[in-house]
Structures are given as C-alpha cells and as structure tokens.
Amino acid sequence: MASTVVNGILIGSLYALVALGLQQAFAVMRLVNLAYGEFVVVGAYGAWLVSRGLHVDPLLALAIVCPVIGILGYVLQRGLLGPLLSRGLEPPLVATFGLSLILVSLMTQAFSGDSRALDASYATSGVAIAGVQVRVTYLVTFGIAVAIFAAAHVVMTRTRTGAALRAIAGDPDTARTMGVNVEHLYGWTLGLIAAVGAVAGTMIGLSFSFDPSTGASFLLKGFTVMVLGGVESIAGVLVAGIIVGVVGGVGGEVFGGAYQDMVVLIFLLVLLALRPTGLRGREAT
Amino acid sequence: MARRLVLVPVAVSLAVGIAACGSTGSSGSGDGPIVLGADVSLTGPLSPFGATMRAGYERAVQEANAQGGIMVGGKRRKVVLDVLDDRSDPTTAGDNARTLALKSNATILFGPASPPLTLPVAQVAEREKVPALLSFTPLVSFHNASKSGWKYTWDTFVNEPDLINAELSAAATQNPKSNRKLAIFADTEQDGQVFSRLWHEQAPALGLRVAYTASFPAGTSDLSSFVAKAKQSGADVVAMVLTEPDTVSLYKEMKAQGYHPKVVIGEKGTALASFQRLLGPLANGTVTMGFWAPELGYPQGAQLESAARHFGGGQEVSNVVDCYSLVQVGLKAIERAGSTDPDKVNAAIAQTSGVFPLGPIRFRKDHSAVLKVVMKQWQDAETRQVYPKGPRTSQMAFPMPGLS
Secondary structure: OHHHHHHHHHHHHHHHHHHHHHHHHHHHHOOOOOOHHHHHHHHHHHHHHHHHHHOOOHHHHHHHHHHHHHHHHHHHHHHHHHHHHOOOOHHHHHHHHHHHHHHHHHHHHHHOOOOEOOOOHHHHOEEEEOOEEEEHHHHHHHHHHHHHHHHHHHHHHHOHHHHHHHHHHHOHHHHHHOOOOHHHHHHHHHHHHHHHHHHHHHHHHHHOOEOOOOHHHHHHHHHHHHHHHOOOOHHHHHHHHHHHHHHHHHHHHHHOHHHHHHHHHHHHHHHHHHOOOOOOOOOOO | OHHHHHHHHHHHHHHHHHHHHHOOOOOOOOOOOEEEEEEEOOOOOOHHHHHHHHHHHHHHHHHHHHOOOEEEOOEEEOEEEEEEEOOOOHHHHHHHHHHHHHHOOOOEEEOOOOHHHHHHHHHHHHHHOOOEEEOOOOHHHHHHOOOOOOOOEEEEEOOHHHHHHHHHHHHHHHOOOOOOEEEEEEEOOHHHHHHHHHHHHHOHHHOOEEEEEEEEOOOOOOOHHHHHHHHHHOOOEEEEEEOHHHHHHHHHHHHHOOOOOOEEEEEEOOOOHHHHHHHHHHHOOOEEEEOOOHHHOOOOHHHHHHHHHHHOOOOHHHHHHHHHHHHHHHHHHHHHHOOOOHHHHHHHHHOOEEEEOOEEEEOOOOOEEEOOOEEEEEEOOEEEEEEOOOOOOOOOOOOOOOOO
C-alpha cells in the first residue's frame, strides 16, 4: 500500500501539470480548451524532434520546445481564439474542439499513428525511497511540477502581471478601461500554458509512450483534477492532482484495476456533492 | 394537407436518389465493378496494423485487376476496394461498415484488427446481411460474441487455447529452470478477458500456477502497483494481453522496479516492429504470437515476404499475407457464386477449401477457419520462429535477455 500511495503522489503531479493549463485558461479567459490534450502531445512530438535532431536529452530539448510552443500559443490566441472570446463561451469551445481534430490529423499526417517514446538513460530507471521503488521519471515530474506550481503561484500573487491577470479574470472590460492590455495578456496566458503543456507532454513521453490520439485520456484526467481542485485555485489543482493519483492507485489496489477510474469519478461526485466549488472553491489564488 | 402528403414521398424519393448518387460502387449491376469494402485502423493506437492490412487488401485487388478482373456470371468485372479509417474506434468501425455496406454497396466487407474493432463490423454484416471476411479475431472471442451463431461473418485466425498451449508449454517445459509461477496482465477489452480466463484454465495442466493477475482498462497510465505486486508474487513467467502503448508502459515499469521475469509472453501489443523500436533492447526475448511464417512454405510466401519486408521485422509481413489471402478467398467466392447477390456469395464462402498464401482455409460450420499457431520471439530487432520446431526455427532465448 505504501508503494501505491507514493507512486500515486508522484503520478498525480503529472495529472496536476496537465490540469494547470486547463485551469488557468478557464480562470483567466473563461476558455474551456478542448484542444489542450493535443497541446500536450504536440509538446511531446516537439521534444522528440529536437532531442533526436540535436542528440540532446528530452528535458534539455524543452529549452527550445517551450519558447516555440509558447509563441505558437500566443499567435493562436491573438489570431483565432481572442476574437471568438468576446462572443461568449460557446464559440471558443467549438473552435478548440475543431482545433483538437485538426491537430490530431496534422500530427497523424506528419508522424503517422505509430506510438513513440522519448529516450533517456533514466526513462527506465528506478530508485528506492523509504523502501519503496519508484521511477526516476516520476520523481523528475514531481520536482518539475512543484517548481512550476510554485512559480505560477508567485507570479499570480506577487507580481504586477499577476495582479493584472487577476483583474482581467474578474472583469476584463474594467481592466481594459484602466489601461491593461487584455488581449496581449490573454495571448501570454495561452502561450505560457501551451509551454506548460509541452513540459507535461515531455514527461508523458519519457514515462510512457504517445501517439496523436494520446491527448484525449490526459484531457479527461486534467478536467477531473481541475474540477476537483476548484477552477480558480492553483494550489488546489496540485493537491487535487495528487489526490486523484492516490485515490486511483488505492482504488485500483482495493477494488481491482478495472475500477481505478470509476473510483476516482465516484470520489469526485461525492466531494462535489459536499463541496460544489471543489477543494479550494473560489478562494483567492 | 393533401399537398404535404404528396411532398413526403417526393422528398423520400429525392433522398433515396441522392443517396444512390453518393454510392461509390455498383456491385449489384450487371457489368460494373465489384466493390469490396475494408474498414481498417489507419490512425489511433491500432494504426500500426492498419497500413499493413490495407497493403495486403490492395495488393490482392491490384493483382486481380491486372488480370482483367474476375469472372462473374460469364463477364469479366474489375474490382474496386473502398477503404475507410476507423481511427481505432469501435463506434467508427461500425459506422464505416454500415457506410461500406449501404452506401458503397460492398459485396464483401473486410475488417480491421482486434475484436473490439472487428466485432462491430461483424454486427453490421449480420444486420445488413452482407458477407464479412474477418481475421485478427481469435476464435474463442469470435464465437463468444454471437450466442445464436454467425450467419454472414467468417473468421480466419488462431484458436486461443492452441496458442496458449504452445506458449505456456514453452515457458513450463522448455525452460524448467523457471519457478513456474505465472503473473498475468490483461486489459479489460474482450480479448484481454478471454486470454486471462484461458491462461487461468490452462496453466495448471501445463505445470504453471497463476500467482498474480492484474486487469485494468486500456490506457491506464500508472501501472506501478500492479508491477510491484507481480514482483512480490515471485512469478518468473509473465503473460500479457495489452495494447502496444500499455505494453511499453509495463516494460518501463518492470525495468524501473527491478522485476526480472525469465519468460515474457505478449499478445496484441508485442507483435509489430514499432514495439521493438519503442523499447529497443528491453524487448529482446519477448515471446509473441504468430499465425504465419515463410518457413511454412505456403504458395506465394516468398514473393509476399519480399514485397512487404519494408514494413518491419515483426508481424507486418504476416498481416499483409493474411489480408491478401482474405481478398483472394472473397474473390474466388464471388466467382463461384457467379453473382454479387449477398446470399449466394455467402453460400460460396462457406464452400471455401484451398491452400492460400496464409495456409489452408476451410470454414467450419461455426464460420471459423483455424490457422496454425506459430510462436515467435523477438531476437535482435526481429521476430524469429521458435515453434513449431523445424529446420529453420531458432532456439528460444532463456532467460529473457531484455529484462534480465
């Protein structure tokens, strides 16, 4: 059981990383991004291309992949999603659904439907922590996830940019009249969360394997974590990711692997019945 | 009101007319091309199968057309192959089969790989009364899926008990140094459950004891607790029936946790070259199922192998041979029927008896034809036949080098 809990905590940080991008898109822009799973997979393919092309470790490849994907995210927001956001929730929702299908098709055309994995010496290594054997990639994922969540928290609570983001999340029209460049900040938000998605994709590629259709299952996990954590709490998402990882693992061990996802979803439903706003509700970030 | 009543049949007629215009073939007409419909997985997790299967279907059709087509009722008619991609999704597979049967007017349906996808195609074939020639559906799974028996669907593949008998015998008797404890990893898809049940049933008679069983949905990312328990059980023999991505995750987890089984038997996700490419040396020694090998010496084997070799060193060539042979079975049946009438073609398929590149195919009354089991093992980036024993078979590597 100790092994299940420890591994659940570590894998949960990966779910949280995926959920962070979904949550920030919704918290700042009220954007339900159905293409986020594909953002994650595009990041994995980016790391695969760069690491093979330059013969570097996939984690080092992120130094190139993250800025490139961040810029693409910015352009996507300014060019497509931004104009749609002013028309309500549905148009961007439909647009991201279409974008998801287009990205899957493009990736299939470019890379075929074959599964791929990222190579690294540590991708199949394990270490013992307090007598529990865990994968090195899970530990690295946990470390990166904690660092990104801490950075996101600091940016949102301690910087002028964070204050501006909170302002446009609350009332973009008022923020605009006060001189905040809302569209520019929206662009940066999508760019940053696309970059976070690339990090998550790289960790998925190192730990498991990926193909153009991999995004869907992680999108589902991400939404579960986001709803559980509360749609406006960064810390809540990290905690929720870990809870989903642990509950899923323990549920699988107690009831059998076939019921792993069901246990998580029942847990989510019970928790939402008790706390409709999730773990942290609408408290300040 | 009367005008509305008149408009209804007009609209229906127009709709039917438009639908007919949209059809790509004209199997039913006297001298138009014969349409064959194939649903394959060109994208999604099972896409590695799709490309090779399409190649097999297409090659057989091209060869038939190169000879001027096939003789049907005294007329030579060309053959058209309509291929649709099911994206490895069962619902889409069923939708595609319906489109091929109703819109393309396919005379025979051909299927994708793996029961979760082939069975929806079979169900459409039964409902629409269009013959379907399937493979990649182990026979127990095929029979379990229809309690009343199949009428229009025909399956050519290996019988799971034969396969399991060969694999577990190799694990238990050819390698007596293993402790004969078996750990099973099966997904919750139909073939996963069938294999898991049969492993439990057949293991004791072959001197193996099931020490641990993990069953989980395809796509489960965290397999750590399952591997930890299998390792704890001390099982030297691992049997798995998982998709390729899940198989890769399981190998990585076993390696990271320091679990060193001596024999690893993998169904489904270990068959193709992509499995070996993803895992590299870790895959070395994995025992994988087979149903064809050039060593079996069936007609056209060498030509088909050299034509399909570029797809990879795993089951790729077998897939091409399989699908190529199924189209041959179908075209010969249409010729014998002398018509594209579904019932006549169906009756002609039942009479199939001959040796094809895939091997001897003769359908039993339960609509299945049994293929010979060929057991292979991944050795240095390609699969080598280790069973049945013959002059060109390789020695089985033991203990499995990849996870040692």
